[in-house]
Amino acid sequence: MSLWEFANPVKFMALSGKVLPWVIGLCAITLIPGMIWGFFFTPEATNFGNSVKIIYIHVPSAMMAINIWVMMLVTSLIWIVRRHHVSVRAAKAAALIGVTMTVIALITGAIWGQPMWGTYWAWDPRLTSFLILFLFYLGYMALWAAIDNPDTAADLTSVLCIVGSVFAVLSRYAVNFWNQGLHQGASLSLDKEEHVSNVYFQPLLLCIAGFILLFLALVLIRTRTELRLVRLHRLDVRERMKDA
Amino acid sequence: MIALLVRDLRLAMRAGGGFGLGLAFFLIVSTLVPFGVGPEAAILSRIAPGILWVGALLACLLSLDRIFQLDFEDGSLDLLATAPIPMEGIVGVKALAHWLVTGLPLTLAAPVLGTLMNLESPGHFWIFITLLIGTPALSMIGAFGAALTVGLKRGGLLLSLLVLPLYIPTLIFGAEAATRGTAGLSASTPLLMMAGITAGSIALLPFAAAAALRVNLR
Amino acid sequence: MLELGKYADAILSSWAITLGLLIALILVTWRRSVQVKQQLDAAEERAKRND
Numbered sequence: 001m002s003l004w005e006f007a008n009p010v011k012f013m014a015l016s017g018k019v020l021p022w023v024i025g026l027c028a029i030t031l032i033p034g035m036i037w038g039f040f041f042t043p044e045a046t047n048f049g050n051s052v053k054i055i056y057i058h059v060p061s062a063m064m065a066i067n068i069w070v071m072m073l074v075t076s077l078i079w080i081v082r083r084h085h086v087s088v089r090a091a092k093a094a095a096l097i098g099v100t101m102t103v104i105a106l107i108t109g110a111i112w113g114q115p116m117w118g119t120y121w122a123w124d125p126r127l128t129s130f131l132i133l134f135l136f137y138l139g140y141m142a143l144w145a146a147i148d149n150p151d152t153a154a155d156l157t158s159v160l161c162i163v164g165s166v167f168a169v170l171s172r173y174a175v176n177f178w179n180q181g182l183h184q185g186a187s188l189s190l191d192k193e194e195h196v197s198n199v200y201f202q203p204l205l206l207c208i209a210g211f212i213l214l215f216l217a218l219v220l221i222r223t224r225t226e227l228r229l230v231r232l233h234r235l236d237v238r239e240r241m242k243d244a
Numbered sequence: 245m246i247a248l249l250v251r252d253l254r255l256a257m258r259a260g261g262g263f264g265l266g267l268a269f270f271l272i273v274s275t276l277v278p279f280g281v282g283p284e285a286a287i288l289s290r291i292a293p294g295i296l297w298v299g300a301l302l303a304c305l306l307s308l309d310r311i312f313q314l315d316f317e318d319g320s321l322d323l324l325a326t327a328p329i330p331m332e333g334i335v336g337v338k339a340l341a342h343w344l345v346t347g348l349p350l351t352l353a354a355p356v357l358g359t360l361m362n363l364e365s366p367g368h369f370w371i372f373i374t375l376l377i378g379t380p381a382l383s384m385i386g387a388f389g390a391a392l393t394v395g396l397k398r399g400g401l402l403l404s405l406l407v408l409p410l411y412i413p414t415l416i417f418g419a420e421a422a423t424r425g426t427a428g429l430s431a432s433t434p435l436l437m438m439a440g441i442t443a444g445s446i447a448l449l450p451f452a453a454a455a456a457l458r459v460n461l462r
Numbered sequence: 463m464l465e466l467g468k469y470a471d472a473i474l475s476s477w478a479i480t481l482g483l484l485i486a487l488i489l490v491t492w493r494r495s496v497q498v499k500q501q502l503d504a505a506e507e508r509a510k511r512n513d
Contacts, residue, residue, distance in 0.1 A: 051469040
């Protein structure tokens, strides 16, 4: 019994169908209380005032935006090396979620930036990198949408994802070099010195867990849809072959 | 491989369009910018390196879809694929041909257009040297994008969407080096970074592009 | 009701936009999944009858 067993679409469908309700349930009992806790029951911060409440959506979505791209990179590599259908469909399924997270991070960041820095947008390295990440997501999704044959599309988008990842990292360093920024450093490091205080940290952790579970639930549903579409395509082709 | 290079160059010359079009586009962009931002010499000379870089990048983009498209349509790409040269070599030669017909003329024309934009005196040298080092990377990245979209009917717009984000690091370091050099500051760090990107692109991207071409020829 | 002070606009608009986007994403995902499932079931049915 190895992990690769679930690369078989039939096994994956069976397992994901069983797991899905649990993931959705767990997501509901972390995300909703986390958000309510963060929104209603947290005190004002000394420097940020009440605007600190934006952190409960800004930080999780920003984390997810990057991590989803990493997940797409890993699944694309698995497709290139081992050619498991589930893997590349999961990458495709994740792209729209990733782009939504990027947009949320950008918009909430801009709204938060206005009272804090006095501007909605600054060409700060972090902000700029997220904008670039958004462009990479768009390109990836556009390439999927443009190609009809599912296998060709899977191969080409995987190659794009791998090359794009290299250039995304390069852009990150280039942008850092180009302009030093306003954005504060990481607010969640394991290093205790820089840690935000527990009052904000606990609901934030709950929200992050909620976002991760939400992503898991959505990506499972979307991967299942994608696999069904592949099956549909196969049946379609077979039907046409018979007619011809 | 040399025969392929000569053939590509000759085709580009004869077709005419691809060869002059990029240069003409570059000239037009450099003419339009002063209309947009106003004729003050101080502003123009400050933004000139950046504008020239963006202009060169867009001009480069214009002719990218021709790298593989024509050969794909008339089937000669299939023949090349069965020829005893590796696909990576074909990609490299195609990118080199693209650079010779667009990147090199753009590099030579940029200092002249810099004069139009009141570029300060060391700027001509810097814009020339940064474009000389940076445009091969643009051609190589472009060849990769062209390989991805070669099978598509309306690949042009998609090609720009795919390739432009990949151009960002080259653009940042190139324009930064040109700006710093023009201002008389030390430009060696961005210049070296850009040279690194160019070298890395030439070394690694032919493999990715060849993989994409093989998928498209399947 | 909660006192949000001078940041009320910023907080409420960012939360509203976030929730809106997330709900839209969930709805799109769910609707597509139901649609595709129905299409596939119909196609499987046809395939079985043709065999």
